[in-house]
Amino acid sequence: MLRIAIQAKGRLNEQSIDLLSEAGIGVAESKRKLISRADGFPMEVLYLRDDDIPQAVAMGVADLGIVGLNEVAEKNFPVERTMDLGFGSCRISLAVDRTADYNGLDYFRGKRVATSYPNILARFFAEKGIDAEIHTIEGSVEIAPAVGMSDAIFDIVSSGGTLISNGLVEVEKVFYSEAVLIANPELDEDKRRETAQLTFRFNSILESRGMKYVLMNLPQEKLDEAITILPGMRSPTVLPLAQEGWCSIHAVICESQLWERIERLKALGAEGILVLTLENMIR
Ligand code: ATP
Numbered sequence: 001m002l003r004i005a006i007q008a009k010g011r012l013n014e015q016s017i018d019l020l021s022e023a024g025i026g027v028a029e030s031k032r033k034l035i036s037r038a039d040g041f042p043m044e045v046l047y048l049r050d051d052d053i054p055q056a057v058a059m060g061v062a063d064l065g066i067v068g069l070n071e072v073a074e075k076n077f078p079v080e081r082t083m084d085l086g087f088g089s090c091r092i093s094l095a096v097d098r099t100a101d102y103n104g105l106d107y108f109r110g111k112r113v114a115t116s117y118p119n120i121l122a123r124f125f126a127e128k129g130i131d132a133e134i135h136t137i138e139g140s141v142e143i144a145p146a147v148g149m150s151d152a153i154f155d156i157v158s159s160g161g162t163l164i165s166n167g168l169v170e171v172e173k174v175f176y177s178e179a180v181l182i183a184n185p186e187l188d189e190d191k192r193r194e195t196a197q198l199t200f201r202f203n204s205i206l207e208s209r210g211m212k213y214v215l216m217n218l219p220q221e222k223l224d225e226a227i228t229i230l231p232g233m234r235s236p237t238v239l240p241l242a243q244e245g246w247c248s249i250h251a252v253i254c255e256s257q258l259w260e261r262i263e264r265l266k267a268l269g270a271e272g273i274l275v276l277t278l279e280n281m282i283r
C-alpha cells in the first residue's frame with residue numbers, strides 16, 4: 001500500500017486533494033488528522049507542512065509526495081521527480097528597492113539578501129560568480145529591506161502585488177516552480193506498479209484539462225472539409241442521422257482553439273453544435 005504526503009493546509013492542499021479525487025481516490029478533508037486511509041485505491045494520506053514533505057519522502061516515511069518544486073530544490077533531499085502536476089505555479093525572484101539604481105547582477109556584490117530559500121539562491125549566485133551575503137528568514141521576507149534587515153530579497157512572486165506594496169521591484173526571475181509528484185528512489189516493485197497506476201490516472205486528467213468534447217450536425221457533402229478542421233485522438237467520430245444527407249460528428253478540441261474551429265465549422269453549415277466538458281481522456 002502506498003503512502004502519499006500532501007500539504008496539510010495551505011496553497012497546495014486543496015488542489016492536491018482535488019487531483020486525487022479526480023483520479024478516483026477519496027481523501028478525508030479533516031485538517032486535524034495526521035494520516036488517513038484513502039477510498040478507492042490502496043493508499044494512505046499523510047498530512048504534513050510542505051517544508052517537511054521532501055524529507056519524509058527521502059526517508060521513506062512516505063513513498064510519494066505532492067509538493068512545490070521550490071521546496072524540493074531548496075531541501076535537496078534524494079527524491080525522484082516523478083511528474084509535474086500543472087498547478088501551484090510561481091517563481092522565485094530577486095527584488096530590490098524601487099528607488100535603487102539596478103544595473104544587473106553585479107548590483108548584488110557585497111549586498112545583504114533576505115530569503116527563505118538560501119540554498120537555491122546560493123547555487124544561483126555561485127553559478128553567476130556573485131559574492132553576496134545571504135540572510136535566511138522564515139517569513140515576511142518582503143519587509144526586510146524596509147526595516148533595514150537587508151538590501152534586497154529573494155522570494156516567491158506570483159502576481160507581484162506584495163512587492164509593489166512594499167516598495168520593491170522584481171529584477172531577476174531565478175527559479176520557476178509548480179507542484180510535482182516526488183517519489184522515494186527505493187520503492188519496491190509493488191509500490192512502483194501502484195505508482196505507475198497513479199501517474200497513468202494523473203496524466204489522463206492533466207491531458208483532458210482544457211479539452212472540450214464537441215458534437216454537431218453537418219451536411220454529408222461537407223464532411224471531408226470538416227474533418228480537416230477537427231482534430232481528434234485518431235480522427236473524428238461520424239454517425240449517420242435519420243435525415244438523408246446529414247451526419248453527426250464528434251471530436252475533442254483544445255479549449256484555446258475551440259471558437260476559431262467552431263466558426264469555421266458553422267461557415268461550412270454545421271448546426272446544433274454542443275460543447276461538453278471532458279472529464280477524462282484515456283489514451
Ligand atoms: P506550510 O504550512 O505547509 O509550511 P507554507 O506557508 O510554507 O505552508 P504556502 O504559502 O501554503 O506554504 O505555499 C505552498 C506552496 O505553494 C509554495 O511552496 C509554492 O510552491 C506554491 N505557491 C504558488 N503560488 C504561491 C504564492 N503566490 N506564494 C507562495 N507560494 C506559492
Ligand code: MG
Nearest residue numbers: 049050051052
Ligand atoms: Mg512551508
